[in-house]
Amino acid sequence: MALETTLILFKPDAVSKGIVGTVLSRYEKEGFKIRGLKMMALSDELLAEHYSHIADKPFFPEVRGFMQETPVVALALEGEDVISRVRDLLGPTDSKEAAPGTIRGDFGDKGGDAKMRNVCHASDGADTATVELKRFFNEGEIV
Incomplete structure (x- = not known):
């Protein structure tokens, strides 16, 4: 098992x-450690960069x-195999x-926006x- 740090974004539906x-x-409760945490408004530029694959x-x-x-709330989370374990905790991208x-x-949203309004990005x-x-x-900012 590898010690990793991952990004979690609490999306507007979670907020x-x-x-x-x-x-x-x-x-x-899974034993992950918070290494960074902040609330921030996302600019058009930051979103275009983050979502460059669909921009x-x-x-x-x-x-x-x-x-x-x-x-949104940005979280830097550290733990053993945190990337795959967080994704397992989240479940599939489509909340339905x-x-x-x-x-x-x-x-997560169970309606038409279930792939977007799904609580967190990881x-x-x-x-x-x-x-x-x-x-x-x-x-x-990550300690």
Whole structure:
């Protein structure tokens, strides 16, 4: 097992539902350590960079609008194999497919926006985590 740090973004649906603390406690109960935590409003530029793989798609303005509905909470989380374990805790990207007991199964949108309003973004691999952590945290903000 490898000690890793990953990025979690609590999306606007988590913020507006008031479940950030509830979800954060699930991560802590797994033994993960908080290494950075902050609330931030996401600029158009930051979202275009973060979602560069879909920025040219016709649905990107909807994604950008959603991600700017409220500030998000950025979390740097450390633990043994944290990247894959967090993704298992979250469940599938589509909340409608997420089993009860997973974060998305318990809190994600079950309607038409189930792939977008799914509580948290989590890095999908070590290389992605490195890039995303640098994107959302400045030097010295991860301790």
